[in-house]
Amino acid sequence: MKDSRKVKRHIEVSTGESVRVLRELQELSQNQLAESSGIPQSTISAIENDRIRLGVERSKILVWALKCHPAVLVCFQAGMSQSNQRHNKSLH
Numbered sequence: 001m002k003d004s005r006k007v008k009r010h011i012e013v014s015t016g017e018s019v020r021v022l023r024e025l026q027e028l029s030q031n032q033l034a035e036s037s038g039i040p041q042s043t044i045s046a047i048e049n050d051r052i053r054l055g056v057e058r059s060k061i062l063v064w065a066l067k068c069h070p071a072v073l074v075c076f077q078a079g080m081s082q083s084n085q086r087h088n089k090s091l092h
Contacts, residue, residue: 016050022066037065
């Protein structure tokens with residue numbers, strides 16, 4: 001066991017999943033978030049299910065509506081793209 005190392009655990013969370021988690025932690029329904037943000041509920045659903053990109057303007061609105069730091073959403077977006085780039089490089 002001399003050569004053993006502790007394994008780092010990594011989980012990948014999409015931007016949509018992070019929006020859903022933040023919304024659920026605040027016990028908000030999609031309809032309630034839609035009302036407070038002005039973003040249609042159907043768009044919030046599409047974001048949470050990664051059918052559409054969050055985008056800069058919607059990010060700003062959701063950061064305000066979810067009362068979270070911008071880095072919470074931005075780090076997931078940046079982290080996913082960097083992680084995907086590393087993964088794609090390892091496949092080639």
